[in-house]
Amino acid sequence: MMKINYAIFLLILCSFGTTTVPDEELFYAIDKDMPFLTEFYKVRHKSPELSLEEKNTSKALADELRKIGFEVTENFGGYGIVGIYKNGKGPRILYRTDMDALPMYEKTNLDYASEVTTEYNGATAGTMHSCGHDIHMTTWLGTARAMVEVKNSWKGTLMLIGQPAEEIGAGARLMLDAGLYTKFGVPDYGIGLHSSPTIPAGQVGFGKGNTMANTESIDIKVFGKGGHGASPHMAIDPVVIASMIVMDLQTIVSRNIIPTEPAVITVGAIQGGIKHNIIPDEVVLKLTVRTYSEETRLYVHKRIREISRGVAIAAGLSNDKLPEVIIPEEFTPANYNNPELVDKLVASAQRVLGSDHVVGAERQMVGEDFSRYGKTEHQVPTVLYWLGTVPEERMKSGDLPGLHSPFYYPEPELSIKTGVTVTSQALIDLFNGG
Ligand SMILES: [Zn+2]
Ligand SMILES: [Zn+2]
Incomplete structure (x- = not known):
């Protein structure tokens, strides 16, 4: 000074x-x-x-x-x-x-x-x-x-x-x-x-x-029908469904949200399976979601739910096996x-x-x-x-x-x-x- x-x-x-x-x-x-x-x-x-x-x-x-x-x-x-x-x-x-x-x-x-x-x-x-x-x-x-x-x-x-x-x-x-x-x-x-x-x-x-940003931790539980790795036609593979969900989630920020509005969706963890030749029956995705506005925050929730559900339906899962999207009420505003x-x-x-x-x-x-x-x-x-x-x-x-x-x-x-x-x-x- x-x-x-x-x-x-x-x-x-x-x-x-x-x-x-x-x-x-x-x-x-x-x-x-x-x-x-x-x-x-x-x-x-x-x-x-x-x-x-x-x-x-x-x-x-x-x-x-x-x-x-x-x-x-x-x-x-x-x-x-x-x-x-x-x-x-x-x-x-x-x-x-x-x-x-x-x-x-x-x-x-x-x-x-x-x-x-x-x-x-x-x-x-x-x-x-x-x-x-x-x-x-x-x-x-x-x-x-x-x-x-x-x-x-x-x-x-x-x-x-x-x-x-x-x-x-x-x-x-x-x-x-x-x-x-x-x-x-x-x-x-x-x-x-x-x-x-x-x-x-x-x-x-x-x-x-x-x-x-608004900071949220969201889990997506993806279900499937487990089976032998050599017989995927007899199973519904949640690893593949989870992978498709991960890729489709990328379109929320790039295709759905107004380009001038900040948002981040990161899948920080994919957890599922135990061994090379077993198709598991469950995979969990762990997301961190960052937004500024309440409107965008709620819109991202809606799209995560829609994409998860849509991919699972396309894979042939029945209504009782659709993914569970867990969005805690608690988040850091x-x-x-x-x-x-x-x-x-x-x-x-x-x-x-x-x-x-x-x-x-x-x-x-x-x-x-x-x-x-x-x-x-x-x-x-x-x-x-x-x-x-x-x-x-x-x-x-x-x-x-x-x-x-x-x-x-x-x-x-x-x-x-x-x-x-x-x-x-x-x-x-x-x-x-x-
Ligand atoms: Zn810190
Ligand atoms: Zn700190």
């Missing part, structure tokens, strides 16, 4: 008697805290816990919040935590971090790499913060500490939530169902951030409107970034980082259950922004492992410092009516 111009700006503001603008004080508080935060990050990175098992992680966050004067409620919706800091009359603002890690072995070779293993689906698996939730937690704690340090500069209620089970799309629902808004009040705004594996550390990215709130956050971010460090972010078809905090009857304006995390050496080499890659690692110090600075300034500006 341009310090000299800003100093003049400060002078003008002060001469009109406006309340203190705390940038210098805020920057000082954050700088001073970086050694603590970097260490806290490394401890979290080394001790990841899977979804719904975030016992020690949530305890560590709760303890740290209590130390700086937050009223903390633990075990709220699984291992969820809610920390409230009342600082006079003003808006109530929610800021969320997630806390869970993924069942995979880390391959980064960092000296603070995770060596934790856990039981997952009956087998031993590694455990790794490969989605950057450890960066989110540290930024969240750093922001809490900075906001307490500069508490004379803002008024209102800071509502910090530590959400469990983001990776399985369950945590936001758990906390809302436990009565988040009825017990702790409906926030005026909700904000969160996610690590970006493509934006350099030191920068942040914002998208407006729908930025992430598309993330919607409230445009006015994005404008406010961008202004705050530009002020502290300089506009060349605040970038526009492409829409993506990934899912994030943060979306739920803005989709209750209260219609809380929410924004989930991207925090750049890519180390300089990786930006230069162009080797950018994505989130959930065993090779992904953020540049901790600069990412955390940027996240804490942007989030704290945004909160201060929102509390002060910015």
Whole structure:
């Protein structure tokens, strides 16, 4: 940022008697805290816990919040935590971090790499913060500490939530169902951030409107008539039917949906059969479906049902053997970034980082259950922004492992410092009516 111009700006503001603008004080508080935060990050990175098992992680966050004067409620919706800091009359603002890690072995070779293993689906698996939730937690704690340090500069209620089970799309629902808004009040705004594996550390990215997709897991059970592999004429082969369904599903996006409307249908698993020469009597297809609009979401369901049924009828299956399409009611809704709130956050971010460090972010078809905090009857304006995390050496080499890659690692110090600075300034500006 341009310090000299800003100093003049400060002078003008002060001469009109406006309340203190705390940038210098805020920057000082954050700088001073970086050694603590970097260490806290490394401890979290080394001790990841899977979804719904975030016992020690949530305890560590709760303890740290209590130390700086937050009223903390633990075990709220699984291992969820809610920390409230009342600082006079003003808006109530929610800021969320997630806390869970993924069942995979880390391959980064960092000296603070995770060596934790856990039981997952009956087998031993590694455990790794490969989605950057450890960066989110540290930024969240750093922001809490900075906001307490500069508490004379803002008024209102800071509502910090530590959400469990983001990776399985369950945590936001758990906390809302436990009565988040009825017990702790409906926030005026909700904000969160996610690590970006493509934006350099030191920068942040914002998208407006729908930025992430409706995310659904759909199963199709395809039935057949089993038999000997040498006598296919005496069987109805569900492997062939399933294969035809997989191919026909490709036409939904390419032929049925309006070309300007985003949608993805991926068949991630085909499960069926046991041996070379046996025609099985059942095959299961496991799909992930991504859409933005409710209309497209429901239309995709209709076409999946029609195609599955049509292919099975053509293969000669009777009515009682038609495929079963299982579409759970639960899904992660598309993330919607409230445009006015994005404008406010961008202004705050530009002020502290300089506009060349605040970038526009492409829409993506990934899912994030943060979306739920803005989709209750209260219609809380929410924004989930991207925090750049890519180390300089990786930006230069162009080797950018994505989130959930065993090779992904953020540049901790600069990412955390940027996240804490942007989030704290945004909160201060929102509390002060910015
Ligand atoms: Zn993830
Ligand atoms: Zn994530």
